Amino acid sequence: DVKVTQSSRYLVKRTGEKVFLECVQDMDHENMFWYRQDPGLGLRLIYFSYDVKMKEKGDIPEGYSVSREKKERFSLILESASTNQTSMYLCASSPTNSPLHFGNGTRLTVT
Amino acid sequence: AQSVAQPEDQVNVAEGNPLTVKCTYSVSGNPYLFWYVQYPNRGLQFLLKYITGDNLVKGSYGFEAEFNKSQTSFHLKKPSALVSDSALYFCAVRDKAAGNTGKLIFGQGTTLQVKP
Numbered sequence: 001d002v003k004v005t006q007s008s009r010y011l012v013k014r015t016g017e018k019v020f021l022e023c024v025q026d027m028d029h030e031n032m033f034w035y036r037q038d039p040g041l042g043l044r045l046i047y048f049s050y051d052v053k054m055k056e057k058g059d060i061p062e063g064y065s066v067s068r069e070k071k072e073r074f075s076l077i078l079e080s081a082s083t084n085q086t087s088m089y090l091c092a093s094s095p096t097n098s099p100l101h102f103g104n105g106t107r108l109t110v111t
Numbered sequence: 112a113q114s115v116a117q118p119e120d121q122v123n124v125a126e127g128n129p130l131t132v133k134c135t136y137s138v139s140g141n142p143y144l145f146w147y148v149q150y151p152n153r154g155l156q157f158l159l160k161y162i163t164g165d166n167l168v169k170g171s172y173g174f175e176a177e178f179n180k181s182q183t184s185f186h187l188k189k190p191s192a193l194v195s196d197s198a199l200y201f202c203a204v205r206d207k208a209a210g211n212t213g214k215l216i217f218g219q220g221t222t223l224q225v226k227p
Contacts (some may be wrong), residue, residue: 004154036188043155045216099145099160100155100213102155105153
């Protein structure tokens, strides 16, 4: 079974802090994604990666960056956290032309 | 621009009754459509997909979806709802501009509440 693991379920950070959200998948998938989920807005794509060291902006990349140094790991970085980045963050992975597999999410609160 | 709409924020149905969760899409050409379910405090789980072929697609947990090209709809259905089906449901379409990466565009989600 595919496993996508997000390192933290809950995270509380202060405004201005640098925040790292980690995601690891164990199925050698080429593609990895970071979405944020907010009530009434569904899932919005922040960044995605289709190969090691490759990244593409999604619909809402402002305030975020990503890193993919190894195929199995895709990190989301908030350079300077702000309160409007309080949200549920979902990582997903997929092989080419196949459905996405999601992690359980990280609920981030920025105070 | 490609988009997906789920016109209902919440659907309420009694256990044992049929359920429908609505989804409409706007995509040029042939769409790749998906349904996902999210249980509380969990990530999304894949239910079913339509790529081509039969307009009625069967998926996990007894769910099915009907692709209707003329109405640009892909409604999720189940003949007999269970209380355990209560969850948040997302419709999604593949972003064709992203090639084979599998990038999806999601609707805003519909909460399904099944009452005993």
